[in-house]
Amino acid sequence: MAEGRDDFIIAIRSAFLNKSTKQKFSLLTLVFFSIFIIVLSNFNFKAISLTKSVIKEIVYRSSFIVSIPENFIKSSYLNINEYTNFYKEFKITKEELDQLKSENISTKIIKSENEELKSLIDGYTVTSNKILAKVIVDHESPFLRSIIINKGSKERIKIGTNIYDRSYLVGRVIEVNYTSSRVLLLTDLNSNIPVSITPGNVQAIVIGNGDKRGEIKYIKNDLINKIDDKGIAYTSGTGSIFKSGIPVGTIDLKDENEKILINFFSDFSQLKYVFAEINDFVPTTLKIEENDAAKISPNTEQIKLDLISDELQILEESNTKFLEENKELNTLTNELNRQIEALKAENNFQKKVIQKHNLDQEELEFLRLNLIYSSRCQSKKLFSTGFKVGTPEYKECIMRKGKISD
Amino acid sequence: MIRFQKKNLLYKIYTWLPILFLFISVFNEFDLNYLNIDYFSFNFPFILIFYFALKAYQRFDYFLVFLAGLFNDTVVGLPLGISSLSYILICIFATYLRNITISPNLIKDWFYFLFIISLINSINFSVLFLFFSYELDITLFIVNNFFTFLFYIVFSIFFKRYLKSLDD
Secondary structure (H helix, E strand, O other): OHHHHHHHHHHHHHHHOOOOOOOOOOHHHHHHHHHHHHHHOOOOOHHHHHHHHHHHHHHHHHHHHHOHHHHHHHHHHHHHHHHHOHHHHHHHHHHHHHHHHHHHHHHHHHHHHHHHHHHHHHOEEEEEEEEEEEEEEOOOOOOOOEEEEOOOHHHOOOOOOEEEEOOEEEEEEEEEOOOOEEEEEOOOOOOEEEEEEEOOOEEEEEEEOOOOOEEEEOOOHHHHHHOOOOOEEEEOOHHHOOOOOOEEEEEEOOOOOOOOEEEEOOOHHHOOEEEEEEEEEEEOOOOOOHHHHHHHHHHHHHHHHHHHHHHHHHHHHHHHHHHHHHHHHHHHHHHHHHHHHHHHHHHHHHHHHHHHHHHHHHHHHHHHHHHHHHHHHEOOOOOOOOEOOOOHHHHHHHHOOOOOOO | OOOOOOOOHHHHHHHOHHHHHHHHHHHHOOOOHHHOOOOOOOOHHHHHHHHHHHHOHHHOOHHHHHHHHHHHHHHHOOOOOHHHHHHHHHHHHHHHHHHHOOOOOHHHHHHHHHHHHHHHHHHHHHHHHHOOOOOOOHHHHHHHHHHHHHHHHHHHHHHHHHHHHHHO
16 A cells, blocks of 8 residues: 555656756746746836837747648638639629619718717717737637737737728737737627617627627617617717727627527628727817808818719719610510510411411311211111211211211 | 668658647647648647557657647647646556556447546636636537547557558
8 A cells, every 4th residue: 555655756856857868957846936927927127018019029939930731721722712703793893883873972971970979979089090900810719709910009009999891890919019909800609789779779799609600698678679680780989999889790690599699790700901090189160150150161162062063973973874775675566566566476387387287186186087987977768867967966966976866 | 661771861851740740730730620620630749649658658758748738728829837737647557557457348448538638628627717718619529529539540550550660
């Protein structure tokens, strides 16, 4: 018994303390090192943060270099897929673009009005400047969803900076280094987004499900029925974590577990470039005085007029386009009418041929039966029971196979 | 069969392959996640570290394993030191198993590996959840644990061949 315990202790001691010739440190030392680093990284000393930042910069760049071959294979595969669907997507995109152009004009008008009103209420104007950032590391950890971008405090990125893919929300910055930052994606379990759901204007919180979608939580039970399938969720701006009015995703009510899920507009596995929004608060010199208002109003009126003239131009362009399309459609209709007439004539001719064919068939049948039953139907001199040849009664008799009717 | 002249540069690189693979896997998060199979993931560094700490500890520098852990934490976004601690704990358990084993058996090693990774994943989950307030899905941990356990046997075949080619 004591021997067994000794063996156990020897094995344990050997595992922890002994180091072979090639090892620089014993395992116990490394365990202490690890624990020391875990504890130390929780303190916000300047020296520690600086060291951490340097390590992270180096590791992110190295990770980017190491990932080049894998990323090349992935992107080649995606490129091939894109080329195969290129033409179909081009047509759809063209149509969408036309529609969006006209919608953009009205959005600009609303935006300028909104900014004007906000500056009156808050006393400062938020000038947002979106900068393009490259995704340098996007390895999906099984447990955490985040990406690394190549912009950091050097470009005035702060913790909490909103990150976009086109105009869709992707996440927010949770860690900033000098030339790189970590972005927590909306799909992460630790991500909470206050949203408004339209139609119904229902307020809720979306939490990442750790996979590809988000789940709606913290919603009043009586409001659940107000939510429609395919309803749109956009940020509500509550808590000032995210700006208000940013599109997030569409509602999906078809979950087996009766959860209300959100399909995000952006595909987070395909992010190559993103936009980081840098906000600056510029104090407004605008005072609500009649004279100043008079000075400002012509300028804003001019902007609105310009926008409306742009809208008019677009409408004219689309009108001309519709007229041309209309002409083309008229010609096509005429051509089709002509084809219909030709087909009708052909149809009549074919009907006649069929009718004639039917008559011939009947005649042939009569001649065949005549050969067999003519003796029964012909009139005889002694007993006048039959009919005279050539009369309709004679024909009827032959067709009835020699039966003379009463 | 590949044969090297010893002290050749290529031979040296070949002997460093496990460490190289370990660093590539932590930099690149090699866990076949891009296959997009729901919940599927496995921890390749765990398999590699356990196998080489058990079978070829003379060629395996624990300090580099410790560094790989730090890099992994940085890439994944975990608090610094968590993965290093996990990797070093695997080394300790593997060393203990090596010390108490007289006749090695792959199946016994396999189940011992299951016990170790379950313990270490539990420690990781608890530390992240209790001390760092991370929201984590326990299902993902369990599935990751299961697949890491399954893949051990597959990778051990390749690693065995590699070690054999080194000895030849």
